[in-house]
Amino acid sequence: MRALTPIHQALTNYINPQSTEVVKENNSSHNGYINPEYRLERLCNIFGLSDFERSMLLLCAGMELDRSWSDLCAVVMDKESRDYPTFGLAHKVLDNFDWNGVTVDSPLRKWSLLEVGVARALMDAPLRIDEQIFHYILGNHCFNEKLIGIVKEQQTHDIPILVDSHQKIVLEIVTNWKQPSNRSQGIQLYGSEIASKRAIAQAVATNLQLKLYVLSANNIPSDPLELDRFLTMWERETLLGESILLLDCDDINIGDPNREHILKSSIESINSPLLISSTDRISTKQRSIITFEVYKPTSQEQHTIWENILSDQLTEATAAIDDLVSHFNLTAPEIKSAYTRALNADKIAREQKLLINEELTENNKLTKNQESEAQGEKDPLYPSFSLLWNSCRTQAQPKLDELGQRMTLKATWKDLVLNESQLQTLESIAAHIDQRIKVYQKWGFAGKGGRGLGISALFSGTSGTGKTMSAEVLANALNLDLYRIDLSTTVSKYIGETEKNLRRIFDAAEGAGAILLFDEADALFGKRSDVKDARDRYANMEVSYLLQRMEEYQGLAILTTNLRGSIDRAFLRRIRFIIEYRFPDASQRRKIWRRVFPKNTPTKDLDYIKLSRLNVAGSNIRNIALNAAFIAADLGEPVMMKHIKIATKSEYTKIDRTLTDSEIAGWV
The missing domain is CATH 3.40.50.300 (P-loop containing nucleotide triphosphate hydrolases)
Structure with missing residues (x-):
């Protein structure tokens, strides 16, 4: 590097003032560097370095490029241990020495172009060129450590x-x-x-x-x-x-x-x-x-992204894209990520199927018919619609898992024991979710705004009457995640915190199209139309915010309450579906008893008419059946009335009720 030559010459001349020898540039130690002179000058211009500060930078850079410079430094300082650059050495050697370049405000020190070591006196402190600056001069820009x-x-x-x-x-x-x-x-x-x-x-x-x-x-x-x-x-x-x-x-x-x-x-x-x-x-x-x-992409924009990704199979993909956009409100990066995840899942599934086919073929166990069956039914879409759906569904799970409880979905329509009106309302809710894009977008019901298009429901009734199971059935039928949100823990006594918690929940849920089940709505709702103090005013604001987000939410939001009467009518008018879950009558309890035992459970001489006399809710019936099954299994017997009687007494004790003789008359 030619710029080092004058500095090297200055060191040599100081050691031997009588010498007339001219120092020759040594290029061997810095071959391959990218135009260091240009980068040095650019560095000096960027930070406004004086001639002295430029010389100091070169003095320290020379130390890194040629270790023989340390010997020269030691000779100049007349001390073998001081084989490094210092401001004191520069004061002796450099004709352009400038005290302004030594101050803490000088570019060298302000921008940490040189590292100043520890010493009793500043002029004796070891100096070292900053590593990033050194590499920059040589043409290798690295990040500042x-x-x-x-x-x-x-x-x-x-x-x-x-x-x-x-x-x-x-x-x-x-x-x-x-x-x-x-x-x-x-x-x-x-x-x-x-x-x-x-x-x-x-x-x-x-x-x-x-x-x-x-x-x-x-x-x-x-x-x-x-x-x-x-x-x-x-x-x-x-x-x-x-x-x-x-x-x-x-x-x-x-x-x-x-x-x-x-x-x-x-x-x-x-x-x-x-x-x-x-x-x-x-x-x-x-x-x-x-x-x-920055807003989420509109439905039309999301549709366009999917069309671009699936451009080579648009004929087969149109209906699938409608469904995906209708249920999952994703950003462009999330759509791309969901598609990539589906591709990877498809690749793994194909490789596993191929391994199974090869194993069966080797064992001569695969006929032509079996071979075609093993290939599976060909989905017109690649990757398949089910893989795309599940990839979208899991896209937002990590964010939602931090805010609510993702429920395991087992219940189906046949597990519900409700009256015809309740079932019709649940079916209507499912239809509203499934047909949103057709009614809102294609038929024009969305109008100019999105306000009021959210699907909200209120499930009211005493504990154990089927509110949570109904939500589970809807999620299972629609192949969507169900998250239980405990409103009693979401509501905060600090003003503004409740809205903040609710916003995080809805923002996270938007992408997944998840069904939100807000438990214990009584913690937030109440007859507060008569504002008596600041707390009542803010409580009304919290309720209004929740209802506003429910109205705007693309998915389904369900509120559950044990006391519908505690919710103000003004709030109820903003909820689209309301289902009242009443305590099951004897006929409904008999149906629940008939369905409560799985088909693999051995039973003997169960009298469902007598069992229906127990005046308990569906959740209590399930608890009794489960306990009776454990009692029977422990005795090595099928489930019988005697086991259910023992389990019933235990359940009644738990719920603090007295079991009457009329309820269990003739059981055993």
Whole structure:
């Protein structure tokens, strides 16, 4: 590197002032480097280095490239152990020495281009070129190690799939930032669509040919000195290799005043291109910020994404796409991920089937008919509709699993013992879910807005009368997940927290098309139309927010209550379906008893008419049947009336009721 020659010459001349020997450039130790002179000069221009500061940078770089320089340093300092560059050495050797270049505010130290070691005196402190700066000069740009663990690079090799509305946002940002004077203008992407916001940020970086780095707002240093250091290092990073910083504020607690102050201070201090991702708007006093609200893709946009992915089989896929879009509200990256998951599942299934076929063929056990059967019925869609459906269904499960209990679905229509009116209402609910896209979109009932299109239901009745089982049957029939949300734990005494909890639940559920079962609605609802204090006013706001989200939710939201009378009529009018679950009569209890024992359970001489005299709900009947089965199994006998009698006494004790003689008369 030619720029090192004058520094090497200065060291040699100091050691032997009488020498007339000219130091020759040694290229052997730095062959293959990419135009280091150009990058050195660019570095000096970026940070405004003086001639002295440039010489100091070269002095320390020479130490890394040629170990013989350490011997020269030791001779200059007249001490074998001091074989390293120092400001003191530079003061002796360099004609352009400048005390301004030694101060803490000098570019060398402000930007940490040189690392200053520990010593009693600053002039004696060991100096070392920063590793990133050294590699930069040699043509290898590496990430600043001081930022590792705080910011993370987001790979932007592939341009993500974007819907038209999101592509429009990208175009506006790119157009704005292509003007150099606008590069320091902050851009805020707000809304609950985290995946879509990430995709927009990635597309912006790809279009501008910049690297994208992500900083979680929770990782911003809270110590003022550490924060200042971080901001300086990040600015250095962007000066060396232009980058975009995506500040991820989606998980930050804005209610924390200290954290909020640090966040806003950071936003106003970062001078490089900055994207802010947040759930709500974040306002700042000084920095100019352009805001974009990012919505989920519309149904039509989702339809277009699926059509592009399945473009080679559109004839077969049209009906399937209608169903997928009707039930699952996914972003573009989520649709792509669901499709990839389905492809992988299909590949695994085909490989397993192939192994089985090969094994059977080798054993000469496969006839031609068996061979065609083993191939399975050919689905016109690839991957199959069922695989696509299940991939979409599981897309949002991780987020929902943190907020509610995903229920195991076993109950079917034949397990329900309800009157005709109740069954018809449940069937209507299923039809509303299944035929949404036809009625709302194709037949035009959606109109211009989406308000009031959500499907909501209220199941009221005493415990054990079939409310939860009905929800389970609907989910099973529609092949959707069912999540139980305990409203008693969702409701918070802190103002605003209940709405925040509900928003997280609905936002997570949107993509999965899951059925939400809000248990214990009495914890939130009540006759509060007469506002007596602030708490009543906020309670009404919480109820209104829940009903608003239920009306907007693409899936089915069910409320359960034991006391329908406690819910204000004004709230009831906003719920589409209401089913009253009454205590089962003797005829219904007889049906439940007939169905309660699985077909593999051995029974003997059970009198269902006598059993129906037990004045208990369906859940109690199931508890009694299960306990009786264990008692009989332990005795090595089939389930008989005597076992049920023992189990009944146990159940009555548990529910604090007295078992009358009339109820069990003639059992044994």
